[in-house]
Amino acid sequence: MSKPKAKIQLVKTLLQSNFKIADYQRPYKWTIKNVNDLINDIITFQEKKAYRIGTIIIYKYVDSEKKKLQEIVDGQQRYLTLLLLFKALKERFEISNLQFEAPALKHLHFDNAISIGNLKANYAFIKTQVTDFDEGLIRFFLEKCEFVQVTITDLGEAFQFFDSQNSRGKALYPHNLLKAFHLREMNHLQESKKIIAIEHWDATDPYLLKDAFANYFFKIRNWSTGKSASYFSKDEIAVFKGVNLLDNHLYPYARPIAINAKYVGLKQQILYDFNDSQEHFPHQLDAFTINGEWFFDFVKHKSKMVGAIKDFNNPYYKGFEEKSKAYEIVEKLKSYSAAYRTGDKYCKNLFEVTLLYYIDKFGQKQLEKVIPLIFFWAYRPRIKLTAVRLESVDNHARHPNSLIRLIRESLTVSQILIYRLKPITQMGGNSDELAKLYIKNNLIEA
Incomplete structure (x- = not known):
């Protein structure tokens, strides 16, 4: 040949x-x-x-x-x-x-x-x-x-x-294409600075990065604006291409971001000398991307948050009173016998995505009250439907009245806590373990 x-x-x-x-x-x-x-x-x-x-x-x-x-x-x-x-x-x-x-x-x-x-x-x-x-x-x-x-x-x-x-x-996953794009946006940097910027990316399991982008970052970006997020492909990577702060003709919306980036960059150099405790840019998961080194900073810190959200032994899930709804829900999710089923995985991912989005915006404020709200909303398709498909969860997540849409629009935690879940009038699901929690909390009509 x-x-x-x-x-x-x-x-x-x-x-x-x-x-x-x-x-x-x-x-x-x-x-x-x-x-x-x-x-x-x-x-x-x-x-x-x-x-x-x-x-x-x-x-x-x-x-x-x-x-x-x-x-x-x-x-x-x-x-x-x-x-x-x-x-x-x-x-x-x-x-x-x-x-x-x-x-x-x-x-x-x-x-x-x-x-x-x-x-x-x-x-x-x-x-x-x-x-x-x-x-x-x-x-x-x-x-x-x-x-x-x-x-x-x-x-x-x-x-x-x-x-x-x-x-x-080694399949060329969408996040690999993003790495190449943002590396090109760093041509002004010395090689040593580029290496520092991407060292966390290169040290991370590529399948963890793939999971973070496809199942968390992309879903938050799309669901929060009412768009479908069923599949993250190379045709969708533009959602993680943003603004180059070195552009000589920045639009007005990007100028405050450029000022913030300059401030954080100077603080890193003066106080932290690029060690792991450095202050990072205050990225938000639903905001536009800053190209180049700040993109890799975003991935570094947000991927760590994804890892924490997926671990029920993380502090996010601890410190609740044993008689609280949050404690009961976390313990149930830890021991849930049907968690292996595809439909239940979709609901669990929706729960994690929504919780990640909330913590990214409001921190850990009132998690003891917020976790039950997110749980009962995210697992609603599991209780209503016999077969939970990806499209069902996708439609639930991007609905105009979804909890994810509300998080995007809210300025305070109290605006989220007044969200009212309608009782389920017809059960079609096959999860008695979870249904008991809904019945106990009057979220299933008799």
């Missing part, structure tokens, strides 16, 4: 290539959100020396008519989007940088209704966005944005390579 050949290609070079989209490829499924994220990244990084968009895997072969062809094995979603962006730019601007042809625009043909619909919708959106481009940004897009192009001459080997990149060995 031939060795895969990898080289860096500028977007302009890729656009001038006549790549074929094979019939076996999945439909073009990028949404306007995906397109918007890509365009925003191009605009955001225009002051950089280069911006690496991704990888494209090409199968190069000779067909039965002795024609030399190049077929995309992986990367078609971005490639087609770049073609649409180029087409829109060329229609709007008459400048020398755009005076070349992209042959694929003439030769590509689509029969799939999904592909056709998405291509039309995305192109209409892109035409509204290119008004933000100027000649300098167009030059950056064509001559500084780049791909890693991997060329392979054996189709079986091409698929094997694609598979190894996407599903085998």
